[in-house]
Amino acid sequence: MGGMTGPVLRVSESVLQANIAAVLARVDPAILMMVVKDDAYGHGAAQAARVAVGAGVGWIGAYDIPTALLLREDLGAGPRLFAWATSEDTEVDAALRADIDLGVGTLDYLHRVVARAQALGAPARIHLKVDTGLHRNGLSAAEWDEGVGIALRAQAHGHVELVGVWSHLAEASDEEDDLAQARFLAAIERACELGAELPYRHLTASAATWARPELRGTLVRVGAFCYGVRSAGGPDLPGIAPVAELVATVQRIDGDEVVVGIGSFDGLPSTLAGRVEVGTPAGARTLRAVEPDAARVAAWPRAAVGDEVVLFGRGRSGDSSPTTLAEAIDTVGEEILCRLTAHVRREYC
Numbered sequence: 001m002g003g004m005t006g007p008v009l010r011v012s013e014s015v016l017q018a019n020i021a022a023v024l025a026r027v028d029p030a031i032l033m034m035v036v037k038d039d040a041y042g043h044g045a046a047q048a049a050r051v052a053v054g055a056g057v058g059w060i061g062a063y064d065i066p067t068a069l070l071l072r073e074d075l076g077a078g079p080r081l082f083a084w085a086t087s088e089d090t091e092v093d094a095a096l097r098a099d100i101d102l103g104v105g106t107l108d109y110l111h112r113v114v115a116r117a118q119a120l121g122a123p124a125r126i127h128l129k130v131d132t133g134l135h136r137n138g139l140s141a142a143e144w145d146e147g148v149g150i151a152l153r154a155q156a157h158g159h160v161e162l163v164g165v166w167s168h169l170a171e172a173s174d175e176e177d178d179l180a181q182a183r184f185l186a187a188i189e190r191a192c193e194l195g196a197e198l199p200y201r202h203l204t205a206s207a208a209t210w211a212r213p214e215l216r217g218t219l220v221r222v223g224a225f226c227y228g229v230r231s232a233g234g235p236d237l238p239g240i241a242p243v244a245e246l247v248a249t250v251q252r253i254d255g256d257e258v259v260v261g262i263g264s265f266d267g268l269p270s271t272l273a274g275r276v277e278v279g280t281p282a283g284a285r286t287l288r289a290v291e292p293d294a295a296r297v298a299a300w301p302r303a304a305v306g307d308e309v310v311l312f313g314r315g316r317s318g319d320s321s322p323t324t325l326a327e328a329i330d331t332v333g334e335e336i337l338c339r340l341t342a343h344v345r346r347e348y349c
Contacts, residue, residue: 005279006248006261006343006344006345007218007246007247007248007261007262007266007311007343007345008188008246008247008248008343008344008345008346008347009042009043009244009245009246009247009301009337009340009344009345009346009347010247010349011043011047011048011243011244011245011247011346011347011348011349012045012138012243012244012245012348012349013051013348013349015082015228015241015242015243015314016048016052016055016080016125016226016227016243017051017054017055018049018239019225019226019227019228019239019240019241019243020034020051020052020055020056020116020226021239022237022238022239022240023222023225023226024055024056024057024209025239026209026210027209027216027220027222027260030057030179030209030216030217030218030219030220031058031059031111031188031200031218031219031220032059032156032212032220032222032294033059033060033061033080033082033202033219033220033222034048034049034052034059034061034219034222034223034226035059035060035061035063035205035221035222035223035226035237036048036049036052036060036061036062036063036067036071036223037061037062037063037064037067037223038063038334039338040227041095041202041223041227041229041334041337041338042244042337042338042339042340042346043227043243043244043337043346044346044348045067045071045294046070046071047123047346048082048227049071049074049075049079049349050074050075050236052203052226053075053078053079056133057079057080057083057220058079058080058117059079059080060075060079060080060081061084061221062081062083062100063082063083063084064083064085064087065085065087065091065092065094065095065100065102066091066191067079067083068082068095068098068100069082069094069095069100072100074100077099079102081094081099081100081102081242082100082101082103082104082117082127083097083100083101083206084102084103084105084127084129084166085103085263086105086106086109086137088118088270089112092112092113092124093116093120095113095272096116096117096120096122096123096124096321097120097122100125100134101125101126101127101163101164102124102125102127103126103141103166103311104126104128104129104147104348105128105130105131105137105146105324106137106139107136107139107143107146107150110126110128110150110151111146111150112318113160113292114150114151114154114159116162117159117160118154118157118159119153121183123153123158123159123160123161124159124160125160125161125162125163125313126151126160126161126162126163126164127163127164127165127166127200127202128147128148128151128162128164128165128166128185128191129166129167129285129317130144130166130167130183130187131167131171132167132168132169132180132181132183132184132187132203133179133180133181133183133314134167134169134170134180136166136168136185138167138168141183141324142221144187144190144191145190145194148162148194148196149198150196151272152194152196157300157320158254160195161294162197162198163198163199163200164193164198164200164201164202164219165184165187165188165191165198165201165259166200166202166203166219167180167184167203168202168203168205168208169203169205169208169215170179170202171205171207171208174212176217176324177208179192180203181203181215184201184203184217184221188201191272197295197335198217200217200218200219201217201218201219202217202218202219202220203215203216203217204216204217204219204220204221205220205221205222205224206222206223206224206225206226206231207225207234209221209222209225210225210237211321212224223236223334224333224334225240226243227242227243227244228240228241228242228243228244228314228321229242229323229333229334230321231321231323232323232327232331232332232333233327233333241314242312242313242314242321243313243321244303244313244322244337245312245313245314245319245343246262246268246311246312247308247309247310247313248260248261248295248309248311249261249264249305249306249307249308249309249310250303250304250305250306250307250308251294251305251310252305253299253303253305254296255299256263256298256299256304257296257297257298257299258280258296258297258298258299258300258303259294259295259296260294260295260296260297260305260309261293262294262295262311262344263290263291263292263294263295264290265292265293265341265343266293266340266341266343267339267340267341267344268290268295268311268340269290269329269336269339270290270291272287272290272325272328272329273287273288273289273290274286274287274288274289275287275328275329276324276325277318277319277326278297278309278311278318278319278320278322279309279310279311279313279315279316279317279318279319280297280300280303280307280308280310280317280318281300281303281307281308281317282300282301282303282331283300283301283317283318284300284317284318285299285321286298286347287311295309295311297309311325312324312325312336316341321333322334322336322337341342341343
């Protein structure tokens, strides 16, 4: 696009649809919840959610209530929206009015959600979180009976629907995840003994959902893999490709380098310089420097102002994936995407 001004993150709807189809096939018969936290890992939450719903995804994981509210307004009443960040009462009120499922991981938050549901006369649909060892909130084993009891009593009075139990995995080792699953299943068994009916049981995110089907519950939360972001150090995934390409144009030729209109102020890590190659009309070229407002790339024959450089993408111009870039600086592909600033225009095509 010769007339392009400023860097662009180009997001392919067709690749996103294909990734979603691959994930749906992989996780069947579990239900897919596509996660759009952090503005869909920098891809644009509203657009990504619209594509997902069109592709048959019935659950969207928003992380926080404000994002879920925006999605409800944009998507309408169709999909289930799940927000699991602990929130203030005013946000809880808005979530209940918008029919948003809430993840609840502390007794204090549980008490507040029940109180707001009772005050508004709008039942809260909740998923209780159990701490399976990661200690990223969640009710402890000592709190579990009390929390389930509070929810069930509120349900008997019409203030709550206890529909799910959930947790996170550390994904540090199979042994740790096996132990976490054992704690998770024990908590579910105990909740059922106390009288709960729990159609939605979700423990796994992208990596464990894909690689360890025995850990899946009835619902799985997949974010990164839907966007084609593989795990750092992990293999490429069949049927999954990066959804986005980060593109900027050559601003000038400077000796044996081209100066490209994207820099660290746009979120491109300066530490990538000298460690990765980027895509050009002549194939892969070394990224030599990342300045605040520009990047310097090894030139190629007949390079011209306006030529496109692909900083990351699907490899069509010699570029690498976000995760490959991330591995060069000991981070994860999600960070490469999420640190891109608002100056980088998002374009769905």
